[in-house]
Amino acid sequence: MKHNATHIRTKIFSPAIRIFHWLRALSILVLVVTGFYIAWPFLVAPQSSDILVQGWVRFGHVICGFILTAVTLARFYLYFFSRSDIERRSFRDVKSLNSWIIQLKSYIWMGHLHKAGVYGPLQYVTYVAISLVAAVICITGLVLYANVYHEGLGGMLWDSAAWVTTQLGGLAQVRLWHHYLTWAFVIFVVIHVYMAVWSGIRFKHNSVDSIVSGYDYLKPDSHH
Ligand code: HEM
Numbered sequence: 733m734k735h736n737a738t739h740i741r742t743k744i745f746s747p748a749i750r751i752f753h754w755l756r757a758l759s760i761l762v763l764v765v766t767g768f769y770i771a772w773p774f775l776v777a778p779q780s781s782d783i784l785v786q787g788w789v790r791f792g793h794v795i796c797g798f799i800l801t802a803v804t805l806a807r808f809y810l811y812f813f814s815r816s817d818i819e820r821r822s823f824r825d826v827k828s829l830n831s832w833i834i835q836l837k838s839y840i841w842m843g844h845l846h847k848a849g850v851y852g853p854l855q856y857v858t859y860v861a862i863s864l865v866a867a868v869i870c871i872t873g874l875v876l877y878a879n880v881y882h883e884g885l886g887g888m889l890w891d892s893a894a895w896v897t898t899q900l901g902g903l904a905q906v907r908l909w910h911h912y913l914t915w916a917f918v919i920f921v922v923i924h925v926y927m928a929v930w931s932g933i934r935f936k937h938n939s940v941d942s943i944v945s946g947y948d949y950l951k952p953d954s955h956h
Contacts, residue, residue, distance in 0.1 A: 739949040744850055744942055746816055752803045753943050759796040759803070760917055766793040767914055794877060801870040807863070821849030822856045844935070855927075858920075865916045871896060872910040879903060 825831035835845045835852040878886045878893035932939030
């Protein structure tokens with residue numbers, strides 16, 4: 733019996749990109765929840781309790797903070813030096829006004845953008861922006877860390893932390909920026925998840941699945 737596959741399988745995301753994506757997703761989720769708790773510690777321990785709620789919440793925050801910092805550094809490196817240029821290629825569409833117009837039209841069901849890489853131009857600049865926000869939230873987080881933990885890494889970071897603190901106009905400002913930028917992640921995650929599901933349906937390709945499996949499936953006669 734002869735069986736003809738209806739779709740072609742293409743590899744789009746390397747294991748490193750996929751693992752880092754989910755590490756970031758998990759750490760951002762924990763950081764937002766623990767961060768808002770640190771800002772507003774509403775749980776009151778019974779008197780003479782030795783359960784250090786704020787301490788454990790802060791511990792979880794800092795652990796995930798270091799995971800996010802490490803992944804952010806690794807992703808900046810991979811963007812420029814990874815073997816696959818599927819991300820870098822998308823920059824061609826960012827430079828073309830025509831690609832912008834075609835993409836925006838495709839969102840209202842008018843035509844279809846044949847992308848050079850894996851991201852559309854609007855998606856690409858959004859990811860660049862959120863990566864820069866991640867860099868700033870990691871830096872301000874490390875500054876706060878150095879002010880709480882003076883030994884080891886905190887001590888090593890102290891001089892740079894003092895410099896950043898001066899630039900931002902004091903420690904209170906560092907904390908405020910760290911807090912405001914949390915909202916950029918909250919807003920990003922909601923739109924990002926929505927668009928991931930929506931674009932899979934709209935453009936009939938593998939969307940959420942490919943950041944798990946690495947593969948996209950295309951009809952031989954279609955582009956995406
Ligand atoms: C998506 C990333 C992150 C989010 C959403 C986030 C969110 C927050 C929020 C909302 C606060 C409370 C600020 C306030 O008191 O108003 C906070 C505090 C803090 N964050 Fe983050 N944060 C992130 C990344 C990091 C990173 C990368 C580090 C570095 C290790 C870090 C270290 C800290 C520290 C040390 C504090 C202060 C804890 C304390 O005073 O006990 N955060 N964070």
